[in-house]
Amino acid sequence: MQTLSYNVTLTLEERRVGEHPAIITIERREGAQPGPIESVSIVPMMRQHGMASPEVVAQPLPDGRYRAEGLLLSMDGDWQIEVYIDRSDAREIATFQVRVWP
Amino acid sequence: MCANTVDLWYYISTMLCFCSQARRWCAAGALFVLLALVAAPPVSAHVGDAGPVQTIVMDASPYELAVTMTIPPALPGPLLVDIVPDGEPLPETFEVRLTRYGSPFPEKPAALLTLGSALSVTTRLDIDAPGDWEVEIIARGAPGEGIMRIPVTVFQPPLPPTTIPLAVALGVLVISLLAGAAVGAGGRHARPGFAGALRLLNYAAFASAVASAVLAWLQFTPLQAETTPAVPTYSGGAPHVNLLLSTEPQTPDAGAPLVMTLDLRDGATGLPADDLSPHHDALLHLAVIDDSGRFFAHLHPARIAPGLYAVTFTPDRPGNYTAYAELMRHGGSLQVIAGRFAVGGQVQIDTAPTPAPGLGVRSIGDLTVEVRAQPTPLRSGQLTTLSVIVSDVNGPVRDLEPWLGMGGHLMMRHVSDALFSHIHAAAPIAVPGSTLRYGPELRFVHNFPRPGVYQAWFQFRRAGEVVTVPVTLEVGSTK
Known part of the structure; x- marks a missing residue:
């Protein structure tokens, strides 16, 4: 998934109902010169049923990726998972459509 | 290999032809399968857009x-x-x-x-x-x-494309078996002319048996993992709905029951809007709130005629009220239509819990409910998790029941802006007959669009009773 400044990859350890960790890989796009990332957080939304899961702040890993613990996918179906990349000057959002199985 | 297979089939079918009992069972079985396929068309029917x-x-x-x-x-x-x-x-x-x-x-x-x-x-x-x-x-x-x-x-979905070829193949199989039995009866299969005919019939039976097997496999094997919706949907979405709200009596008094009628009309044609899809176990969710926020009722009016819904309730105080009707047309998305009405008379004895301002602990009946938020202080424009943590004298409760298919509901409105929200707890959805239970914490995620004072009602069910937790929240401006 591309934002203005980044190529963002979201990896879910399990695409099943429950609380699972997620790995977020953020690579700067060619030619982009964004400032340093202050925080990365992730919010799953089940728009069809009018609910969202609590926001989880991802922690940076030594290899430059980010890991979010306890991402709540409370039911099966089509989720919209938004990754917020916050800098001091702007927020960029990468949106993923994910089907979750029972 | 093919010739060997044909010879094998010829041998088997000849043996069957000599055995009248087996022949009858064979034909009867094939006929049964044929009739079962044709006589009982499956239905994917349902109420509205949901499952069966x-x-x-x-x-x-x-x-x-x-x-x-x-x-x-x-x-x-x-x-x-x-x-x-x-x-x-x-x-x-x-x-x-x-x-x-x-x-x-x-x-x-x-x-x-x-x-x-x-x-x-x-x-x-x-x-x-x-x-x-x-x-x-x-x-x-x-x-x-x-x-x-x-x-x-x-709804009766169209037959799978393999149904008719399968019926034809089974028909050929039955006919060729019966004809083979007739030709081979009385030892005539030994005569040169009959032997050739019998061989041809057996070839036909073999071919139709193979075709039947392949077609039956295709018939009962889903070709794609995702099923298409049984109900055709409007490509452009359904028009909006106009709400004509009326009460009986026309000027109701506090403390006396009133009948509210909701006449739903298609926003384009003016005809009754009678294509509501159930959402969260109801065709229509109605929140009735007076301007002070002291009266709150979450109701589900009964459909009494096409596009016409009615519900009886008793307002407990005079003043102006807003009725928020939440509905979803078939093929459309959720919409909320509001209507206003006034109630006269005098204030009745108030047994409803008073909306407690702010976060924190409060008592609702024999329950203790703590309302939390993360992050605090509450600010508009930021994603906020509002939580209720429910306990009783024995400690945290874990036996909250599904209500309207969900673990909890939160209805919320801004006191001065036309903002109304209905948020569901971030928890698994309960299917009919589910033994799912929730608690002690129910979490609701929301982004307050504007700063100001919000009236909020958390709702959940325990031991068959719906518990309502009214809260007033003050939301500050974006940082």
Whole structure:
């Protein structure tokens, strides 16, 4: 998934109902010169049923990726998972459509 | 290899032809399969857009009833109707009728049911054809009579493309087996002419058996993992709905019951909007709130005619009220339509909990409820998790029941802006008959669009009773 400044990859350890960790890989796009990332957080939304899961702040890993613990996918179906990349000057959002199985 | 297979088949079929008992069973079995495929067309029918089992909650005042309909797997078949009174007062008897949509209901009910000491009553209504139907339920008891009419649409999906070739192959198989039996009867298969005919018939039987097997495999193997919706949807979405709100009496008084009628009209044609899809176990969710926020009711008006819904309730104080009707048209998305009405008279004795300002702990009946938020202080424009943590004298409770398919509901409005929100707890959805339980924490995620004062009502159910936690929240400006 591309934002203005980044190529963002979201990896879910399990695409099943429950609380699972997620790995977020953020690579700067060619030619982009964004400032340093202050925080990365992730919010799953089940728009069809009018609910969202609590926001989880991802922690940076030594290899430059980010890991979010306890991402709540409370039911099966089509989720919209938004990754917020916050800098001091702007927020960029990468949106993923994910089907979750029972 | 093919010749060997044909010879094997020839041998087997010849043996079968000599055995009249086996021959009869063989033909009868093939015929049975053929008839089973043709005579019982499957239906993917349902109430609205949901699955073949659908629960609809309606306030057939003075009774709140949860009606679960189970569509028959094939037509003709029985529509299973399970009626559960959802709290006091309890009706004593039920009359259930079935009619084609748009036709009058028969005078004689299809079922007369008595609740007695049971928790629910169940009946079966014979559905003999696909199409639109209506189920009428009249509940009677000491407090009076309540009525609801639920539309049911039964779809018969088109036959899979392999059905007709499969029927043809099975037909050829049966005919060739019967003809082979006739040709081979009495030892005629030994004669040169008959032997050739018998061999040809056996080839035909073999070919049709192989074709039947392949087609049957295709017939019962899903070609794609995702099923297409059984109900055709509007490509451009359905038009909006206009709400014509009226009360009886026209100028109701506080403390006296009023009947509210909601006349839903298509925003384009002006015709009754009668294509509501159930969402969260109801066709229509209605929040009635007075301007002070002290009166709050989450109701589910009963459908009494196409596009016409009615509910009875008793406002407890004079003033101006807003009714927020939340509905979803078939093929459309959720929409909220608001209507205003006024109540006269005097303030009645208030038994409802007073909305407590701010976060923190409060007592609701025998429960202690702590309202939390993360992050705090509350600010507009930031994603906020609002939580209720429920406990009783024994500690945190983990037996909160699903209500309207969810672990919890949060209705919220801004006191001065036209903002109304209905948020569901971030928790698994309960299907009909689920034993799922929730607690002690229910979490709701929301982004306050504007700063200001919000009135909020958290709702959940425990031991069959809906618990409402009114809270006033002050939301600051974006940082």
